[in-house]
Amino acid sequence: xxxxxxxxxxxxxxxxxxxxxxxxxxxxxxxxSRMNIVFxxxxxxxxxxxxxxxxxxxxxxxxxxVSLVSTLCxxxxxxxxxxxxHRYNFFGKKLIVKxxxxxxxxxxxxxxxxxxxxxxxxxxxxxxxTLILSHIxxxxxxxxxxxxxxxxxxxxxxEDAAKDLGANxxxxxxxxxxxxxxxxxxxxxxxxxxxxxxxxxISYFTAGPGSNTLPLKIYSMIKTGITxxxxxxxxxxxxxxxxxxxxxxxxxxxxxxxxxxx
Amino acid sequence: xxxxFKRLASLPISFYCLLLILLPLxxxxxxxxxxxxxxxxxxxxxxLQNYLKLFDVVYLKVFAQSFFIAxxxxxxCILISYPFCLFVNEKSKMVQSILMTLVILPFLTNxxxxxxxxxxxxxxxxxxxxxxxxxHIIKEPLSLMYNNLGIIIGMVYxxxxxxxxxxxSSISKIxxxxIEAAKDLGASxxxxxxxxIVPLTVSGLFNGVLMVFIPCIGYFFxxxxxxxxxxxxxxxxxxxQFLTARDWPFGxxxxxALLLVTxxxxxxxxxxxxxxxxxxxx
Numbered sequence: 010x011x012x013x014x015x016x017x018x019x020x021x022x023x024x025x026x027x028x029x030x031x032x033x034x035x036x037x038x039x040x041x042s043r044m045n046i047v048f049x050x051x052x053x054x055x056x057x058x059x060x061x062x063x064x065x066x067x068x069x070x071x072x073x074x075v076s077l078v079s080t081l082c083x084x085x086x087x088x089x090x091x092x093x094x095h096r097y098n099f100f101g102k103k104l105i106v107k108x109x110x111x112x113x114x115x116x117x118x119x120x121x122x123x124x125x126x127x128x129x130x131x132x133x134x135x136x137x138x139t140l141i142l143s144h145i146x147x148x149x150x151x152x153x154x155x156x157x158x159x160x161x162x163x164x165x166x167x168e169d170a171a172k173d174l175g176a177n178x179x180x181x182x183x184x185x186x187x188x189x190x191x192x193x194x195x196x197x198x199x200x201x202x203x204x205x206x207x208x209x210x211i212s213y214f215t216a217g218p219g220s221n222t223l224p225l226k227i228y229s230m231i232k233t234g235i236t237x238x239x240x241x242x243x244x245x246x247x248x249x250x251x252x253x254x255x256x257x258x259x260x261x262x263x264x265x266x267x268x269x270x271x
Numbered sequence: 272x273x274x275x276f277k278r279l280a281s282l283p284i285s286f287y288c289l290l291l292i293l294l295p296l297x298x299x300x301x302x303x304x305x306x307x308x309x310x311x312x313x314x315x316x317x318x319l320q321n322y323l324k325l326f327d328v329v330y331l332k333v334f335a336q337s338f339f340i341a342x343x344x345x346x347x348c349i350l351i352s353y354p355f356c357l358f359v360n361e362k363s364k365m366v367q368s369i370l371m372t373l374v375i376l377p378f379l380t381n382x383x384x385x386x387x388x389x390x391x392x393x394x395x396x397x398x399x400x401x402x403x404x405x406x407h408i409i410k411e412p413l414s415l416m417y418n419n420l421g422i423i424i425g426m427v428y429x430x431x432x433x434x435x436x437x438x439x440s441s442i443s444k445i446x447x448x449x450i451e452a453a454k455d456l457g458a459s460x461x462x463x464x465x466x467x468i469v470p471l472t473v474s475g476l477f478n479g480v481l482m483v484f485i486p487c488i489g490y491f492f493x494x495x496x497x498x499x500x501x502x503x504x505x506x507x508x509x510x511x512q513f514l515t516a517r518d519w520p521f522g523x524x525x526x527x528a529l530l531l532v533t534x535x536x537x538x539x540x541x542x543x544x545x546x547x548x549x550x551x552x553x
Contacts, residue, residue, distance in 0.1 A: 034387070246380065
């Protein structure tokens with residue numbers, strides 16, 4: 010009995026550790042005092058300050074553009090590539106399969122500086138384009154792994170049947186394989202999107218003057234000093250992320266329930 | 272038609288691998304052998320100087336400091352994750368899935384914001400010090416950040432789920448009959464842990480080690496914010512070479528050294544029976 014209490018206490022402490030800084034930020038974003046120490050009174054002022062901050066809104070816009078475009082591109086390329094690597098043999102495939110793990114295992118900073126070097130070599134100006142390209146570069150492998158895990162579970166006879174009935178390679182992929190990959194594609198895209206939203210290290214090296222993203226903006230704000238408008242911004246981002254996650258998990262729950270009924 | 276589809280469909284991935292993975296790394300490798308000039312550029316002269324410079328006492332210290340912090344962070348993550356995963360694994364399936372979702376949840380939010388949360392907590396005039404002072408537990412505020420302690424707290428916090436998740440996935444796969452059999456035969460809890468649980472979860476463990484140790488060396492923003500920029504880690508050193516000191520060849524040489532360490536850890540992970548596809552899976 011005592012053991013059980015101690016075990017639960019340990020689990021609780023770990024969660025306390027995980028949620029403490031988040032809780033602090035949310036609570037103090039409503040504090041009248043500037044100081045983030047004692048809670049003096051309730052206010053929405055910091056949110057007002059936030060919405061008058063133009064460079065911040067600009068950074069938010071950039072972040073959304075970069076994350077959405079890079080997620081879209083990496084999901085398309087990743088899905089198609091997962092299928093190609095699964096289904097066909099072609100020259101250089103072995104090398105490609107090995108190379109794909111590199112962005113996952115190497116330190117982000119090395120990927121960041123090597124992309125920066127290559128952009129400089131190609132004389133590309135740092136900006137939205139290089140930023141999006143870099144985000145695509147680090148998220149494609151995650152999409153591929155995610156889609157691959159669904160692909161390997163598909164029944165190979167399905168493809169044979171489609172071919173016997175006269176479908177060509179494109180039709181097989183588009184009409185037979187793709188609809189079955191949807192769960193893998195969605196989780197891959199989700200992963201790519203959250204990775205892109207959160208990325209600091211690679212963006213730090215590959216963003217240009219006009220392409221400040223939210224994490225980069227927050228980084229410079231924190232460095233200059235701690236004020237509650239950063240708390241307010243954090244709270245908004247947290248609520249936004251939670252909202253998306255809950256939406257996705259409700260959808261998945263419904264799907265699981267539906268499948269259970271069938 | 273079929274052949275055309277195959278050709279066309281394999282083009283994007285080939286271009287991607289060549290242009291965005293292979294070429295940048297080969298170029299960095301090439302850069303690391305060039306001589307830097309004093310204007311932030313480099314001349315195309317072959318030299319080993321950048322690698323020799325790594326053995327300079329100043330830089331050896333940075334290596335030692337980074338590996339020390341990464342090592343301590345990894346050990347703390349292991350010490351928290353094993354009991355946590357084992358205890359969670361004893362719960363019902365429903366509770367388990369809720370708890371694991373709760374582990375992932377904070378990590379889908381911005382990592383800088385969470386680091387900032389720790390700054391609010393750990394500062395000299397921060398929440399933890401204020402509470403301790405008000406309850407007269409301490410007389411002077413503790414230095415909880417702008418030192419190694421702050422960096423380690425930040426790193427453990429940011430990287431903990433990367434240890435918990437792979438470890439949990441291999442612990443939940445253990446057949447409970449093994450543990451029951453060991454108990455019936457009179458094995459103590461420690462024996463069960465070291466002789467059964469650890470050997471069966473070794474690939475999950477090394478997966479976690481890889482995903483904690485390596486990022487820990489490169490996360491310059493955590494040591495910047497919680498270490499106050501006083502302590503130089505490898506990540507900061509590389510960043511400075513590329514953005515402030517503008518000695519790209521030397522920065523490239525440090526990166527290559529870091530890649531070697533990564534390669535070694537991946538080899539160990541593969542030896543332990545780990546699959547590449549299981550890496551980096553949140």
